[in-house]
Amino acid sequence: MTDYSPLLLSLKVAGISTFFVFIFGVFFAHLFSRKKFFGKSIIESLFMLPLVLPPTVVGFGLLILFGKNGFIGSWLLNWFDFQVVFTWIGAVIASIVVSFPLMYQSAAAAFESLDARMENAARTMGASNWRVFWTISFRLAWPGLLAGLVLSFARGLGEFGATLMLAGYIPGKTDTIPMAIYFAVESGQMEKATFWVVIIVALGFSTIMWLNWWSRRNIERYKNDNA
Amino acid sequence: MKKIIYFLVMIFFVLLLIGCTPEDKEEKTTLMISAAASLTDVLNELKPVFEDEHPSIELTFNFGGSGKLAQMIIQGAPSDVFLSASESDMDKLQVEDMILKETRVNFAENELALIANKNQPVKVSSFDEISSATVEHLAIGEPESVPVGRYTKQVLEHLELWDSLQGSLVLSSDVRQVLTHVELGNADVGIVYASDALRSGKVTIVATADSDWHDPIMYPGAVVSDTSHSKEAKLFLAFLTSEKGQELLHKHGFK
Amino acid sequence: MLEVQIKKKLPHFLVDINLTVEDEILVLVGPSGSGKTTILNAIAGLDHPDDGRITLNGNIFFCDNEKPLPTQQRNIGYLFQDYALFPHMTVEKNIAYGVKKMNAIEAEKRIERLVNTLGINHLLSKYPHQISGGEKQRVALARALATEPSLLLLDEPLSALDSRTRLECQEELQRLHATWKTPFIIVTHDMQEAEKLGDKIIFLESGLITKTVDNRSGKMIC
Structure with missing residues (x-):
């Protein structure tokens, strides 16, 4: 009888993380897409940083922030009696941080390539900024946003380094699929490792496959659009 | 295009700088020591002491997990001495005849x-x-x-x-x-x-922990079979087990 | 009545104009890059002048030191070059986009009338990429007028059409203006079109008005 808890945990962690990453990513990408201000490129570089840093460095940084004595961690502990380190929520946070750059980049590209006249046209018709965003910008940017969403989910599913630092490896509590694989390989349990490798490859492959199929169909549909 | 040229020129200068680093005048024997990561500090402290005693030998270290190092040596990575943090990894090399059996020695124990x-x-x-x-x-x-x-x-x-x-x-x-x-x-x-x-x-x-609560934590060392400096490699192992070497190991928490 | 008196620095020259429009068709003529679209955008509130004053029927859109009135509250119609129809909505949704929900029945009647006048009834369930250039132009007009704007801005409205459709649409515009009776500002670089449509024609060059012609009397005003 195989223990499927790593699969459920991985889906839960990647799912919740993708939810937050999507909201934050879309929010900041839209906020920054048509604005130029001092320090914008600094903030954007900061956003992209987790993409190029080694995962253990990201993990260590998160430990310092969210640890029991960390800047945010001690505050959460004192006011909400809420601990992030060594819990599955730590895995969610690690996953958010490493997949945010993917979402932000996709969303920023999607919003920047929008035809500004579409939004302007909606505005002249009296639509509030919120309505313009929701009915025009968001809808038209959706293919790019969805790409970011799927990539973030796939990245969250595969996240290992930072998660191991922040969430630790507690069997039954914080053992996601990548952790199960890593420790199975390291201890020579090849059968167990292979089982999880097959599952995570199938998951990752099918999400990306689906995205490719979907975006191709979508491109066909709007092909004659820019007359 | 301009950027690419700029980049290539930069690389050229970097290579030039590396090429210009002065080389040692006298011929020294360089020993490549593959050592368990937990030995990093003690070996770095030991290096100048040993080199003072043997001016013709220079030590270079390759630190890593014992299992990975053993794997690398089996794959033919150049190495003169292997210092392992576990006996089983050393056993693996011994079975493959990758070390000189008679040089194997437990030079440290941990708690x-x-x-x-x-x-x-x-x-x-x-x-x-x-x-x-x-x-x-x-x-x-x-x-x-x-x-x-x-x-x-x-x-x-x-x-x-x-x-x-x-x-x-x-x-x-x-x-x-x-x-x-x-x-x-x-x-x-x-x-x-x-x-x-x-x-x-x-x-x-x-x-x-009491040492009888667990298997002994031995650090075996041995000369790698492929070495072309077996004399110098043996000198190094001898130094580890010498009084001076042991003193340094004790200072760093080994028994 | 629309009164515009603005200055705006552009990369190559300074736009400095002063114009008033009654309930008539004003045509702005000038080579591309003479500041025509800048003026339309300033009136629409999509871009703000450096200083000056814009008012429509006494309503202040823009005044030196005050916060400009947001585009949404200016109640204008804007027909963009290439129309900017929403590609993900049907023609019907495009037209209804700006209509307030409050008096739905009245709005429905108004849209029906508009759609009938413009002869686009058969297009309602289609998407923009499924209809021709002339049809797009009419849909965009219907969309701009559906909100009952008190001013209509048209940026090169006919430039993408072949000459026959163009002729039809020019007549369409004049007919619409006759029923709507609000100021229309049309931007074009086609002199013939300007003479056909305009009650008043203003010639622009590098951000400045070079001459103003009263087209109905043929008199040069200044």
Whole structure:
């Protein structure tokens, strides 16, 4: 009888993380897409940083922030009696941080390539900024946003380094699929490792496959659009 | 296009600079030592002492996990001496005839230490006081894949604590992570080698484990068969087991 | 009545104009890059002048030191070059986009009338990429007028059409203006079109008005 808890945990962690990453990513990408201000490129570089840093460095940084004595961690502990380190929520946070750059980049590209006249046209018709965003910008940017969403989910599913630092490896509590694989390989349990490798490859492959199929169909549909 | 040219010119200058580094005038024998990562500090301190004594020999180290190093040597990575943190990895090389059997020697022994954060009081003062009531999180090495974790599991099983502690164990992929968890105060206590505990300024040793609670933690060293400097390699091993070498090892927490 | 008196620095020259429009068709003529679209955008509130004053029927759109009135509250119709129809909505949704929900029945009647006048009834369930250039132009007009704007801005409205459709649409515009009776501002670089449509024609060059012609009397005003 195989223990499927790593699969459920991985889906839960990647799912919740993708939810937050999507909201934050879309929010900041839209906020920054048509604005130029001092320090914008600094903030954007900061956003992209987790993409190029080694995962253990990201993990260590998160430990310092969210640890029991960390800047945010001690505050959460004192006011909400809420601990992030060594819990599955730590895995969610690690996953958010490493997949945010993917979402932000996709969303920023999607919003920047929008035809500004579409939004302007909606505005002249009296639509509030919120309505313009929701009915025009968001809808038209959706293919790019969805790409970011799927990539973030796939990245969250595969996240290992930072998660191991922040969430630790507690069997039954914080053992996601990548952790199960890593420790199975390291201890020579090849059968167990292979089982999880097959599952995570199938998951990752099918999400990306689906995205490719979907975006191709979508491109066909709007092909004659820019007359 | 301009950028590419600029980039190539930069690379050219960097290569030029590297090429210009002055080389040693006299011929020295360079020994490549593949050593377990836990020996990093002691070997770096030992290097100048040894080189003073043997001016014609220069030491270069390749630090890593013992298992990986053994793997690299089997694959033919150039190496003159192998210093392992586990006997089983050395055994692997011996079976393959990759080391000179007669040079194999246990040059150090390590202990397991229960560590805590220096600035954070803990409710335990010995191994047998550990329980899920006194300790919220106990950081240890993963028992199947990390050597220190294997010894830790032996100790906790010997003390009949292993099963009751399951929910409190935070398993790490190496000793450094165990130290980090304790240093940052996220885990109340952790179990590492005594030599590793001494390397960190932010943790204190609460207790050390009796050596009969676990298999002996031996550090075997041997000369690699492929070496073309076996004389110098043997000199180095001899130095490790000499009084001076042992003194340095003791200073760094080895027995 | 629309009164515009603005200055705006552009990369190559300064736009400095002063014009008033009654309930008539004003045509702005000038080579590309003479500041025509800048003026339309300033009136629409999509871009703000450096200083000056814009008012429509006494309503202040823009005044030196005050916060400009947001585009949404200016109640204008804007027909963009290439129309900017929403590609993900049907023609019907495009037209209804700006209509307030409050008096739905009245709005429905108004849209029906508009759609009938413009002869685009058969297009309602189609998407923009499924209809021709001339049809797009009519849909965009219907969309701009559906909100009952008190001013209509048209940026090169006919430039993408072939000459026959163009002729039809010019007549369409004049008919619409006759029923709507609000100021229309049309931007074009086609002199013939300007003479056909305009009650008043203003010639622009590098951000400045070079001459103003009253087209109905053929008199040069200044």
